[in-house]
Every structure is written in structure tokens, then in C-alpha cells.
Amino acid sequence: MHENPPRLGADGPRDTTEQARRNALLKAGALQNAILTSANFSIIATDEKGIIQLFNVGAEHMLGYRADEVVNQIRPSDMHDPEEVRARALQLSQELDTPIAPGFEALAFKASRGMEDIYELTYICKDGSSFPAIVSITALRDDHGELIGYLLIGTDNSVRKGVELQLNEALDAAEKANRAKTDFISSMSHELRTPLNAILGFAQLVESGTPAPTPTQKRGIKQILKAGWYLLELINEILDLALIESGTLSLSGEPVSLAEVLQECRAMVEDQARQRSIGMVFSRLEMRHFVKADRTRLKQVLINLLFNAIKYNHPGGHVTVACALSAPERVRISVRDTGPGLSAEQQGQLFQPFNRLGQESGGEEGTGIGLVVTKRLVELMGGVIGVESTPGVGSVFWVDMPLCMATQPLASDPLALESTRAEVPQGAPQHTVLYVEDNPANLELVELIVARRTDLRLLGAADASVGIEFARVYQPEVILMDINLPGISGVEALRILRADPTTAHIPIIALSANAVPRDIERGLAAGFFNYITKPIKVNQFMEALDQALAFAQTGHEPAPTQESA
Structure with a gap:
């Protein structure tokens, strides 16, 4: 029996299709009307x-x-x-x-x-x-x-534009606050370093003066110097941390030889290790590793880890430094100690500001900031820092840094790159040094330092105007220039002296308590022969002065260096 074919009437498929089309048109019209x-x-x-x-x-x-x-x-x-x-x-x-x-x-x-x-x-x-x-x-x-x-x-678009405007205003306000914070840090650093310069400078002179201090006086001087250098360390660490957190710390990224940096760090920490009977072992590098980093800040990181490994170690213990590839393009620097070690809880608190992990009542001084700064510096240089520790056995602090290609050959003896101070021969001609400084205590300190050299005489000027006239009249071989001077600043005085043919040849050393890296970079860029920060370290100051005197005599200028305390 055959099935009946479909009807093509009002109720058939054709009518159904037409109805669907009409409905679609009605819906489209409704949609169009709603839009319009x-x-x-x-x-x-x-x-x-x-x-x-x-x-x-x-x-x-x-x-x-x-x-x-x-x-x-x-x-x-x-x-x-x-x-x-x-x-x-x-x-x-x-x-x-x-x-x-x-x-x-x-x-x-x-x-x-x-x-x-x-x-x-x-x-x-x-x-x-x-x-x-x-x-x-x-x-x-x-x-x-x-x-x-x-x-x-x-x-x-008014609402979105309003939000964008508010956001931009907030960003501008934050940037201004950051600049104000940096300026405040710079100012406070200067104000704190200025009295420290007198305290530490005169204490160094008394310690090495003639007649020699009595044993009781030596003990007192030792405490003054110890407290003064510790206070300076605290100022430096707080300054570094504030600059990092405000995003104003300037870092260079250049190929740095690990062999050279570790040699320099070793020379700086071995004396303290000997005083505490701590053995130092630096494993020889199998190959010449170069890392992309800021050389000065990488040294700061490694020295902090080394000092901590020495400080928190047992008498007769050891510190071992090793380097090895941790990945195809990264090298790991490990500092291992034989100290008391750290519990899991202490390891979790390591990189918290001002947290000394219960060492506050111990015999070792510390700020609780050093490791925080170290971690931030490592991360800013593209590295990673970590720790592995076992209570009663010791700790290993490690830093992973990115490798890079060397741009210059490695020196055969890295320590040979360090400048040495030449001995002053007897009967040498006398050289004139002009010091432009408005702080009487700072001027007196430099006078006493220079007085120990028979080949030097010092002229003092209390402001830049007098200093410029003295430079023109007396033609000193070297000028020491404070930056924050009344009236004409030290930087402006530098420009005036450089523009005058009679004084343009004189090397000028900045001697300032402005120790923020940005200030130092600006000073060197302005044309200072060298930039020494206060408080003065007497030996470093004399080395810088000898370099400037050598340049004044030969006209050959060594690479400018930053003599920071």
C-alpha cells in the first residue's frame, strides 16, 4: 500500500516555508526597529x-x-x-x-x-x-x-576617558612622589654622611697619629670606628633599599668576568676571615665565565654573602666558593659555610626587611637589610638567589646569573688591575692642593690628612667664588670641590673653571656627601676627575689625590673611578 503524497495546500510544506519566511522577516524587522x-x-x-x-x-x-x-x-x-x-x-x-x-x-x-x-x-x-x-x-x-x-x-566614551584621566593623574602623582622620595633620600644621605665624615676621619687620624694613643685610647678609638663604619653601612643599605623600591636605582648590564670579581671579593674578605680563624676556599673556574651584570652591584652581592658566611660561622670553620653551570646559559655561584644552619621556618623569613632571625641579642652586629638588598639586586640583574641549609651542618647561598659573551680578554692577574699608591720620595717638590669647602670640620680634617705629606700644601676656600679666584691666582695642581656650597654650587664652579683657559687644565675631584649613584654619575658626567664620597677613607682619598697629581704632571688621565665609602 503506497503512502499518500504530501498535499500542497494551505497546510502543506509550501505554506509552512512561507510562514517561516514571514516570521523571519517580522523578527528581522523587530530587531532592526530595536536597533534603530x-x-x-x-x-x-x-x-x-x-x-x-x-x-x-x-x-x-x-x-x-x-x-x-x-x-x-x-x-x-x-x-x-x-x-x-x-x-x-x-x-x-x-x-x-x-x-x-x-x-x-x-x-x-x-x-x-x-x-x-x-x-x-x-x-x-x-x-x-x-x-x-x-x-x-x-x-x-x-x-x-x-x-x-x-x-x-x-x-x-566619557566614562572610560574619565577613568583614563584619573589613572594618568594618579601615575603622575606617583611619579612625583617617587622623585620626591629619591630627593629626600639623597638629602638625608648627605646630612647623615657629613657628621660621620668628621667622626670617622678624625678617629682615623688619632688612631695612626703621633704620639701613638695609649692602649685605653686605642680601645676607645676602635669602638668609635667600629660604630661609625657600622652606622655608615646601615645608611648605605637603607639608601640602596629605598632606591630599589622606588625604581630609581640605575644598573648597567655588561659582560663581567667572574674570575676577576671573585678575586677582588676574596681580597676584601680574607682579612676578616683570618681574624675569625675561618678558612677560605675558592674553587678554580674550569672556564672563563662572563655574566651580564652591573659589576659594582655584583661585587656588593657576593661580598655580602661572603661576609655573612664568615660572620655566622664557627671559629675554625670554612667558607667555600664554587661556580658551575646550572643551565646551558646560566652559571651558579655558591657560598657554602659550616655555621649553625637554618631551620625551615628561618629560611622562610630570610629575605624580610629588618628580620635578623633571632640574632638581635647575639654578639654579631647586623641590620637585617643586607639580604633583602642582595635579593633585589640579583633579580634586577636578571638572576635568581636561593638557599639550602641543614641545622647543625651549615648553609649554601647560591646565585644564578645569565651567561654572556666576553667583549674583552680576561686579565692574567685580576688583582694587578688595582692601582697602587706610589711612595713619596724625600725632597720632592711641594704641590699645591685647593680645597673648596664650607664646613670647617671637613676642611680641618683634610688639612690634617694633607699635613702628613711633606710634598703637599693645602689652600682652603669657604665658598666657590673665593675658590675660583684662588684657583686663578695660585694655580693649584689639584682642586678638591664640595658639591653643596653656598651661592655657586660645586658643579657650577666646575663649569666656570673649565671655561677659563687659565684653570681648564686643573683636575678637580668632587669630595661630597651626595652618595646616591645618580649624583655620582652626574658628577662624573659633568667633568670631575674623580668623585669621592664622605665619610672619607684616608687611604682611598690619598690614592685618588696621587692619581690627580700624576695627571697634573703628565697629562695622562687614568680611567675615572668612584671612591665610595
Whole structure:
């Protein structure tokens, strides 16, 4: 028995298809009507010449015009900021290598080439007020691909712009606060270093003076120096931490020889290790490793780890330093000690500021900042720091640094690079040194240091104006210049002396309590022969002075160095 064929009447498939089409058209009409009557979007359609043909309810609400006031009368560009229209027209003309078209066409030119564009524009309302908007522009084409107009859909962008403005203002305020913080740190560092310069300087002179101090006096001087250097260390560490956290610490990234740096660090810590009966073992490098780092800051990191390994060790213990590849492009520097070790809880608290892990009541001085600064410096140089420790056995602090290619050959003897102070022969001619300094205690300190050399005589000037005149009249071989002087600053005095042919040849050493790296870099860049920070270390000061005297006699200038306390 055959199944009856489907009927093609009112209830058949054809009627059902037509009904579906009608429903789809009705829904499309409803959707179109909802879009065109939306109060949240401005919808504007134009003809191919850019004249407005459709202006929906949202556009009326946003711009204040009635549809009958704009349809067939104006272009959308007439309601935009004219400066933005000209700028957009010029930009599109350059991008498309096309002459600027009049009015709105230029604004929508990309859309006319078949692309949709989204612009940030400023709409001008009927009452003259304005607001930022985001506008999507689309070219409208017929079935043959011919351009028949443009469709613009816009939204009010005021809220987002307001948030952006607030964010920018907040960023500006934060940047100003950062600059103020850095300036405050620099100022405080200077103010703290100035009295320390007198304390430590005069204590060093008394300790090595004639007649020699009595045993009781020596003990007192030793305590003064110990406390003074410790206070200086605290100032330096707080300064470093503040600069790192404010994002103003400047680091260089250059190939640094680990062999050279470890040799220099070893020379600096071996004396303290001997005093505490700690053995030092530096494993020989199997190959010449170069890491990308800031040389000065890498030394600071390693010396801090070495000093800690010596300080928190048992008498008769050992410190072992080793280097090995930890990954194809990284090298690990390990500092192993035989100290009491750290518990898991202590390891978790290691890198917290001012946390000394219960050592506050012990016999070892410390700030609880050193490891925090060390960790931040390592990370800023692209490295990683970690620790492995066993209570009762000891600890291993390690630093992983990125390897890089060397730009210059490694010196056969790294320590041979260090400058040495030449002995002053008897009967040598006397050299004149001018010191421009407004602080009487600082001037007296340098006078006493220089007085120990029979080949030197010191002239003092209390301000830059007098110092400049003294330099012109007495022609000193070397000038020592404070930076923060009343009236003319030390940097400005340097410029004046450099511009004068009679004094331009004299090497000028900055002698300042401005110890922020940014200040030192600016000083050297300004043209100072050297930059010595207060408090003065007498031996370093005399070495720098000898270098300047040698330059004054030969005209050969060694590479400028930074003699920081």
C-alpha cells in the first residue's frame, strides 16, 4: 500500500516555508526597529556623498538634534571637532596616498575601500557641548558592490576617558612622589654622611697619629670606628633599599668576568676571615665565565654573602666558593659555610626587611637589610638567589646569573688591575692642593690628612667664588670641590673653571656627601676627575689625590673611578 503524497495546500510544506519566511522577516524587522530606536547607541547612515539619511533615537539623545534637522542637510563631520576631522583626513590621505576629499568622505575613506574602521572622536552637540565617543564606520554597498553610503555606530566614551584621566593623574602623582622620595633620600644621605665624615676621619687620624694613643685610647678609638663604619653601612643599605623600591636605582648590564670579581671579593674578605680563624676556599673556574651584570652591584652581592658566611660561622670553620653551570646559559655561584644552619621556618623569613632571625641579642652586629638588598639586586640583574641549609651542618647561598659573551680578554692577574699608591720620595717638590669647602670640620680634617705629606700644601676656600679666584691666582695642581656650597654650587664652579683657559687644565675631584649613584654619575658626567664620597677613607682619598697629581704632571688621565665609602 503506497503512502499518500504530501498535499500542497494551505497546510502543506509550501505554506509552512512561507510562514517561516514571514516570521523571519517580522523578527528581522523587530530587531532592526530595536536597533534603530536604541537610546544607548547613535546610529547614523549616509548616502554615498556622506549626507545623513538616517538619524536614530540614540543619536538624537546624544547630540541634541532632531532627525528632521539633519537628514538630507548635513554630514556627520559637521558634528565632529573640526581639528580632529582635518587631522583624520590628513592621516588617511597619507596612508592611502589619496588627495584629501572634502567633508566626511575623508573621514570614512578607509570604509569606502571595503574595510570597517573604529575611531575615537569628539562629538559636538547642538548646544555647543562636546563629549568623547567611539565610532565604528562601515561602508554600505549594493548587490553589485557599488558604494551606496556609510553606517556610523557610536557610543559615549566619557566614562572610560574619565577613568583614563584619573589613572594618568594618579601615575603622575606617583611619579612625583617617587622623585620626591629619591630627593629626600639623597638629602638625608648627605646630612647623615657629613657628621660621620668628621667622626670617622678624625678617629682615623688619632688612631695612626703621633704620639701613638695609649692602649685605653686605642680601645676607645676602635669602638668609635667600629660604630661609625657600622652606622655608615646601615645608611648605605637603607639608601640602596629605598632606591630599589622606588625604581630609581640605575644598573648597567655588561659582560663581567667572574674570575676577576671573585678575586677582588676574596681580597676584601680574607682579612676578616683570618681574624675569625675561618678558612677560605675558592674553587678554580674550569672556564672563563662572563655574566651580564652591573659589576659594582655584583661585587656588593657576593661580598655580602661572603661576609655573612664568615660572620655566622664557627671559629675554625670554612667558607667555600664554587661556580658551575646550572643551565646551558646560566652559571651558579655558591657560598657554602659550616655555621649553625637554618631551620625551615628561618629560611622562610630570610629575605624580610629588618628580620635578623633571632640574632638581635647575639654578639654579631647586623641590620637585617643586607639580604633583602642582595635579593633585589640579583633579580634586577636578571638572576635568581636561593638557599639550602641543614641545622647543625651549615648553609649554601647560591646565585644564578645569565651567561654572556666576553667583549674583552680576561686579565692574567685580576688583582694587578688595582692601582697602587706610589711612595713619596724625600725632597720632592711641594704641590699645591685647593680645597673648596664650607664646613670647617671637613676642611680641618683634610688639612690634617694633607699635613702628613711633606710634598703637599693645602689652600682652603669657604665658598666657590673665593675658590675660583684662588684657583686663578695660585694655580693649584689639584682642586678638591664640595658639591653643596653656598651661592655657586660645586658643579657650577666646575663649569666656570673649565671655561677659563687659565684653570681648564686643573683636575678637580668632587669630595661630597651626595652618595646616591645618580649624583655620582652626574658628577662624573659633568667633568670631575674623580668623585669621592664622605665619610672619607684616608687611604682611598690619598690614592685618588696621587692619581690627580700624576695627571697634573703628565697629562695622562687614568680611567675615572668612584671612591665610595
